[in-house]
Amino acid sequence: MTVDPAALAWADHDAVLFDLDGVVTPTAEVHMRAWAEMFNAFLADDTVTGGGDRSPYTDDDYFAHVDGKPRFDGVRDFLRARGIDLPEGGPEDSADVQTVHGLGNRKNDAFNAVLERDGVTAYPGSVLLLDHLRDLGLPLAVVSSSANAPSVLEAAGLADRFETVVSGAVAAELGLPGKPAPDTFVHAATVLGTTPERAVVLEDAVSGVRAGASGGFALVIGVDRGAGAAVLTDAGAHLVVADLAELVPGEDR
Numbered sequence: 001m002t003v004d005p006a007a008l009a010w011a012d013h014d015a016v017l018f019d020l021d022g023v024v025t026p027t028a029e030v031h032m033r034a035w036a037e038m039f040n041a042f043l044a045d046d047t048v049t050g051g052g053d054r055s056p057y058t059d060d061d062y063f064a065h066v067d068g069k070p071r072f073d074g075v076r077d078f079l080r081a082r083g084i085d086l087p088e089g090g091p092e093d094s095a096d097v098q099t100v101h102g103l104g105n106r107k108n109d110a111f112n113a114v115l116e117r118d119g120v121t122a123y124p125g126s127v128l129l130l131d132h133l134r135d136l137g138l139p140l141a142v143v144s145s146s147a148n149a150p151s152v153l154e155a156a157g158l159a160d161r162f163e164t165v166v167s168g169a170v171a172a173e174l175g176l177p178g179k180p181a182p183d184t185f186v187h188a189a190t191v192l193g194t195t196p197e198r199a200v201v202l203e204d205a206v207s208g209v210r211a212g213a214s215g216g217f218a219l220v221i222g223v224d225r226g227a228g229a230a231v232l233t234d235a236g237a238h239l240v241v242a243d244l245a246e247l248v249p250g251e252d253r
């Protein structure tokens with residue numbers, strides 16, 4: 001399917017489902033840096049046992065194993081890729097314990113420290129699209145793997161723009177598998193009173209694009225913030241943009 005981004009018939013759809021980090025707000029970068037800080041300290045720590053490949057963690061590792069997934073899935077999938085065996089631990093593990101949950105909690109502390117220090121400013125092009133869709137009266141949702149989605153939306157001043165927020169915490173509560181499984185997007189469509197065949201998904205991560213494609217959504221729009229347009233297309237995006245302003249009719253680009 002070839003789609004002209006500026007000529008999208010938004011009104012033909014019932015709802016629009018936005019990933020958050022990297023789509024609405026530039027917080028994918030904050031997640032990326034927090035992961036890199038945590039994994040590199042872990043990989044360089046001689047006291048850690050569990051074998052595996054301890055070479056430094058790179059952005060390629062992020063895009064291949066971590067991007068867009070719920071926090072502890074990201075930890076597990078990266079460790080598995082490196083052949084490193086760590087105990088699972090539990091949600092209450094402190095951030096200095098060498099378990100899957102301890103490492104995830106350490107990354108979360110790093111993420112929240114940056115959020116508190118720097119705040120969040122949404123991408124201007126994304127706010128333009130949100131304004132346009134509000135003018136059209138389309139119901140909107142955020143579907144994010146992040147348990148921090150509500151605080152990021154609050155910090156960006158956008159909490160009132162979305163009818164529902166399916167965050168990592170909501171998914172865990174409802175027992176929904178995270179991206180790349182389609183369940184969180186399907187749940188958001190249901191909450192907005194529609195079905196995947198009538199809803200649009202916007203995603204910057206391969207795992208999220210896969211979720212939209214395997215869920216049978218009418219339109220899956222990839223947002224290239226570093227994953228690569230070809231990679232997003234291969235994962236199932238119907239079209240790929242670099243900025244959400246490209247999706248607003250009449251916006252100068």
Ligand SMILES: O=P(O)(O)OC[C@H]1O[C@@H](O)[C@H](O)[C@@H](O)[C@@H]1O
Pocket residue numbers: 020021022028031066067068069070071074108111144145146147148149168205
């Ligand atoms: O904030 P949390 O709960 O750790 O969420 C983790 C993930 O949240 C996603 O929204 C990001 O795109 C991921 O790359 C990130 O790792």
